[in-house]
Amino acid sequence: MLMKRAFSNLSSRLLKSESDELKSTIQFLTRASKRPSLPSLLDVDSNQNHEERVLKVLNSTLPEVDSQRKRVQTHYDILFSQLKDIARQSSQKPLENVLDSSEKLYNYLILQQYMGKLRTVPQIAKIVLSKNFQDFDKLWENITLFDAKQQLVLSVLLYYRCGRPIIRQQFEDQWITNYAQMHISVQRLLWKCLTKGYRTSADLQNIVRTIRRSIKSWSAHDEVVLYQSIYTKCHQLPATKESLTKNQELFIATLRIFAKNNVNKKDMLKIVKLSIENRLASEVVDEASVISIYQYRFIRALDLAVQDVYSAYKGKRNSGELQNELQEVLANVNDEEQDIKSQMSLKFI
Numbered sequence: 001m002l003m004k005r006a007f008s009n010l011s012s013r014l015l016k017s018e019s020d021e022l023k024s025t026i027q028f029l030t031r032a033s034k035r036p037s038l039p040s041l042l043d044v045d046s047n048q049n050h051e052e053r054v055l056k057v058l059n060s061t062l063p064e065v066d067s068q069r070k071r072v073q074t075h076y077d078i079l080f081s082q083l084k085d086i087a088r089q090s091s092q093k094p095l096e097n098v099l100d101s102s103e104k105l106y107n108y109l110i111l112q113q114y115m116g117k118l119r120t121v122p123q124i125a126k127i128v129l130s131k132n133f134q135d136f137d138k139l140w141e142n143i144t145l146f147d148a149k150q151q152l153v154l155s156v157l158l159y160y161r162c163g164r165p166i167i168r169q170q171f172e173d174q175w176i177t178n179y180a181q182m183h184i185s186v187q188r189l190l191w192k193c194l195t196k197g198y199r200t201s202a203d204l205q206n207i208v209r210t211i212r213r214s215i216k217s218w219s220a221h222d223e224v225v226l227y228q229s230i231y232t233k234c235h236q237l238p239a240t241k242e243s244l245t246k247n248q249e250l251f252i253a254t255l256r257i258f259a260k261n262n263v264n265k266k267d268m269l270k271i272v273k274l275s276i277e278n279r280l281a282s283e284v285v286d287e288a289s290v291i292s293i294y295q296y297r298f299i300r301a302l303d304l305a306v307q308d309v310y311s312a313y314k315g316k317r318n319s320g321e322l323q324n325e326l327q328e329v330l331a332n333v334n335d336e337e338q339d340i341k342s343q344m345s346l347k348f349i
Helices: 002-015 020-032 038-042 044-060 065-091 102-114 121-128 136-141 148-162 165-177 184-194 201-214 220-229 231-236 246-260 265-277 293-313 320-347
Strands: none
Touching (some): 102 121, 102 136, 136 148, 148 165, 165 184, 220 231, 220 246, 231 265, 265 293
């Protein structure tokens, strides 16, 4: 039935022309519905001409594909241009405006990446380390949207937040291999991740020794970062063999004393923050003669911080050993402070 209707429509189109050739084509189509005769089968050229005419007419009824494609392309160009404008406006909004939900934080992270504005580690860390961010599974599933360096950072941040074993399984070798190239803040978090869940001090020491050997060109910088990371248990760490500046030595000695004597965590954290603010990890023994304002600021602040703890524990029961150790630290701190002062004075003579 459908075929008859098609032929009828086709015939009406063909009959609009008075061409004898087209009329003969109609006759050909009419005969085609009947059993073919031998002459019709042998007349190959004639059949081919008829078929070409039929195809030409059929094609004339099709929509104009190129014009339709151009119209659709124009539509999508306009649409994506509008979406790009919306995305650009959204990406320019302050992060503080999207901190209230995990979904908004995730969308903001992806949008910043899409717009090419996700350039620094602090940008990524502020989002993923936000207490409201919880879309760990979604971010892990889409981690390939980020480049290799970003994936390395995100893997550490994600493992620190959610502790999924698969993250460590896939990235631990890369963490160790690329440790030296990581941002210092990520290095600190990585140490927390790698030393998580140990049972005894011997376990912690074995973990640290193994990682130390695996990381190429271990230095005083790395030793300071290690203590900044696991300061509450740092008295269990194996002794360092690195050449340290006097400030770095005093920092480590003070933290070990605080940790061993279970000094208030906020007092330990204060020392750590001082070391970060004054770039203690960047001090180098070979450049010790070049005194910077950061060196003086740190030693002065350390002096005050240790004095505060000394005063807080003065006269307390069973604090005799702590008091003696802190007195020794204070004496060394005072000597170093005076030495730095004299060198800074000579510098300006």
